[in-house]
Amino acid sequence: MNIRVTDIPAQTVGRIDVAHVSISLGEGADAFEAVRDLNFAVAAGELICVLGPSGCGKSTLLGALAGHLEVTQGQLTVDDQPLLGPSPDRGIVFQQHTLFPWKRVRDNVAFGPKMRGLGKAERRMAADQIPKLVGLEGFEKFYPSQLSGGMQQRVEIARVLINQPRVLLMDEPFGALDAQTRSLMQEVLLDIWTKIPTTTVFVTHDIEEALFLADRIIVMSARPGRVIDDIRLPFARPRHTELVTESEFVRLKRHILDRLRRPDGFSLLPRLSPLGVPAE
Numbered sequence: 001m002n003i004r005v006t007d008i009p010a011q012t013v014g015r016i017d018v019a020h021v022s023i024s025l026g027e028g029a030d031a032f033e034a035v036r037d038l039n040f041a042v043a044a045g046e047l048i049c050v051l052g053p054s055g056c057g058k059s060t061l062l063g064a065l066a067g068h069l070e071v072t073q074g075q076l077t078v079d080d081q082p083l084l085g086p087s088p089d090r091g092i093v094f095q096q097h098t099l100f101p102w103k104r105v106r107d108n109v110a111f112g113p114k115m116r117g118l119g120k121a122e123r124r125m126a127a128d129q130i131p132k133l134v135g136l137e138g139f140e141k142f143y144p145s146q147l148s149g150g151m152q153q154r155v156e157i158a159r160v161l162i163n164q165p166r167v168l169l170m171d172e173p174f175g176a177l178d179a180q181t182r183s184l185m186q187e188v189l190l191d192i193w194t195k196i197p198t199t200t201v202f203v204t205h206d207i208e209e210a211l212f213l214a215d216r217i218i219v220m221s222a223r224p225g226r227v228i229d230d231i232r233l234p235f236a237r238p239r240h241t242e243l244v245t246e247s248e249f250v251r252l253k254r255h256i257l258d259r260l261r262r263p264d265g266f267s268l269l270p271r272l273s274p275l276g277v278p279a280e
């Protein structure tokens with residue numbers, strides 16, 4: 001049975017507002033504008049992909065959402081609260097692994113709550129449930145080096161989810177995986193997101209990945225990155241790999257390719273409001 005986005009439990013937290021955000025990097029004569037006047041919102045529980053060519057500032061935007069970078073102009077808020085720095089409320093998963101090699105899976109996952117001073121019983125409960133959710137059952141006692149790349153990424157995701165973040169930030173998390181594992185991990189992510197519909201901002205330069213995962217795709221131009229398209233996807237959930245051969249999928253892929261080639265060209269899709277719904 002296909003379920004629609006509206007059937008997934010509604011989230012009430014995790015709304016992101018990116019209001020006229022520009023970010024400059026570098027200093028003095030080396031300073032340059034990485035992203036310019038980004039203006040969009042992400043609804044609570046929505047999964048968006050930010051897509052754009054290499055160097056267009058996708059990671060810069062994610063770094064600012066994570067609280068690692070300050071914006072030069074404009075404002076970033078989550079649930080109307082300005083971001084004041086990094087927080088477990090906004091968990092980030094990178095392409096590179098950040099696991100402690102000397103800790104077992106279970107202890108890697110439980111590390112964040114331990115640092116936050118959560119009690120042992122609470123930690124144990126979370127550390128038992130989250131690995132199951134991401135498909136790590138049976139691997140809790142393994143060390144990272146005993147796991148495949150895909151399994152290590154599951155641990156990375158578990159480590160973030162255990163903090164029950166309002167927002168999940170993902171910076172090309174599957175970029176280093178082989179094509180088959182990557183496809184599997186996309187399905188794993190959608191399965192997790194359906195069970196815990198956390199607001200997710202997923203950065204990628206892979207058009208098919210964005211089309212497969214997202215409720216909406218924000219397309220950015222080359223540097224300085226600007227939003228050149230905001231596309232709400234019509235595909236039902238759950239999504240299966242056959243989706244990539246459907247005519248609407250192929251049509252949207254062609255549309256995005258065209259937008260990336262001609263960023264100032266005219267979009268044939270309906271114009272969207274900042275929340276990604278068709279404008280009046």
Ligand SMILES: Nc1ncnc2c1ncn2[C@@H]1O[C@H](COP(=O)(O)OP(=O)(O)OP(=O)(O)O)[C@@H](O)[C@H]1O
Nearest residue numbers: 025026034053054055056057058059060061205223
């Ligand atoms: N700390 C930094 N100092 C100077 N320039 C930087 C710094 N970090 C990134 N850049 C430059 O800023 C621009 C935006 O980088 P960013 O990593 O955000 O792009 P991206 O879209 O994520 O690229 P990719 O898809 O290749 O990861 C790039 O031109 C990059 O070379």
